[in-house]
Every structure is written in C-alpha cells, then in structure tokens.
Amino acid sequence: MTNTTTTDLVCPLWRRLIALLYDVVAVLAIVMTVGLVCQLATGGQLITITGAQVHIAWWYRPLQAVVVTAYFVLSWLRGGQTLGMRPWRTRVTTREGARLSLWQAVLRAAAAAVPVLLLLLAPVLGLRTALWCVLGLWVIWFATGLVDSRRRPIHDLIAGTEIRRIG
Template sequence: MSEFPNAGFFRRLAALLYDGLVVIAFAMLSTVLFLLLVQGAISLEWLSMSGHEDISAFVQDTPLLYWLRLALLVSVSVFFFTYFWKKSGQTIGMRAWRLQVVTTDGAPLSWGKAALRSVCALLGLGNLLVLIDFKHKRALQDRLTGTNVIVLSKEENRRVYRSLD
C-alpha cells in the first residue's frame, strides 16, 4: 500500500484536461503528416481524388483512408499515455497536478500494462468510477490493470521529475 493517498476525481479530471491539450496537438501534427502522405500518393498518381474538392473530403469519403486516419489518431493517444506511464508513471498533466500511476505491488508499469491501462481508460470515462468508489478512489482502468493513481507530495513529485534526467 502506498504512503500517498489515492487521487480523487476532480484532480484526475484536471490532469486529463491538461493532457488532452497535448494529445490534441500531437493529433493535429499526425493528421498533417497523414494528409501530406495522401497528397504525395495523389501526386504520384497512386491515388485519384476522383472529383473530391480537397484532400480532407477525399479522406472522409474513402473508407480505407478514413479508418487509417482514425487508427492513427487512436494510436497517437494510446502511445502518449503509454509512453509517459511507462517512463515515470506521470503524464505532463499528471506531473503538474502531482499525480502518479503506480501498481498495487509497487512495481513500475510494463509497456503492456501501461498500454492496457490507456485503452481501458475509455477516453477518460473510466475515471467516472472514482465518483462512486469513495473508499478506494479507483477508476475502471485502475481496477482492470492493478494500478492506483496517487497524489504525491511536492518533494516526492520533484524527486520523480529529477530522476528522469
């Protein structure tokens, strides 16, 4: 059991909103790169816009490209959270709010556990469970992956951050 308390809903939500802005920026960048690749394929005549007024309309109306773009956006989000949870147990937003994901046995998160936790979070909706779990304050993704989100002291948060160098 951790010496730090489990995080409540509103603190988790604040960190998620902060992280959401970062994920949106990465999603925008990956979308631009995807559209550049599609434009390149059109320029090389591997694809034809077949009467569409622009590349965005073409991607939207082409099922394969639409699903590839959607898979890319989901992958960007899952990778963002997985990478940070594996690296330090903290995303950028979690660092700002002094939160950290830890396993119930104190071990660092593996790549698999971090990725599963990211998928199980259901775009943050898994955190709603914290509102009714007054005693343990565990979200759906915590229960399914054997993790907790704890609130670190200022000193411990600084120590975790410094250990990344």
C-alpha cells in the same frame, strides 16, 4: 497511528480529471500534428470530398488511435506521468506503488478507451448522440472512483493500477 508518506496519498477524483483536461490539450496537439504530416505525405489526399460524401483514408483513424495510445503508454512507462499529471503532481502506479508493466499500461489505455468505441454508433445515432453516449459512459467509468476506497475508476480496477499524489 499509521506511518503515511506522501507517495501513499490517494489522488482525489477532481485532481485526476483536471490532469485529464491538460492531457486533452496535449492529445489535440498530437492529433493535429499527425494529421498535418499525413496530409503532406498524401499530397492533400488524406481527406477527400465527393459531392456530399467525405472520404478519409482507411488507415488514418487506426494510426491516430495508435499514436494517442502510444502517448499515454510511453508516458506511464517512462515516469508514471503524462504531461497533464506533472503539474498536478500525480503518478500512476501499481497497487503496490511500483512502476507499471507494459501489459498494465496497454491494458489501462485500452480499458480507458472503451467508451470511445461508442463513436462507431455515429452513423446510426448521429454524431451528437454518439458523443453524449461516450460522455455518459465515461461518467460511469469514473463514478466507480467515488465509491472505491482507493478512488480507482474502472480502467484502474481492470489494470490493477491507481493514481497517487506525489511530493
């Protein structure tokens, strides 16, 4: 008989997806706050409309990406949990159960965000199609968690991390 502690329990996919939904709410709040601050800082010129053309300041999207990435990376480094992971009692760790290194946290965030790059196809495919492509690739990303013995999606496999249930 093996001696299993609660920190060794693999997190089921449904629990991690619900925690991710909670994090979407946090990310929306962060994005809205950054947008408001940027609008105020530019005197309302962050987004301008000329005829049928919408122009967004060149630096705004990269800033949003950095801020959202910082939310996840700092949460994982600080205690292994984002706001969404706390109520579901899950934590991201290394395969050995230790805290993530900065490199692992950044690599995990970057790998998890790869499907979002498909939004760059929006001008060619249209926004609706690009969003469906993002969703489809995320399904593939998380589907590996259904076959991996430790329930790890692609970004956890790449970063050498996993989500564990705690407490």
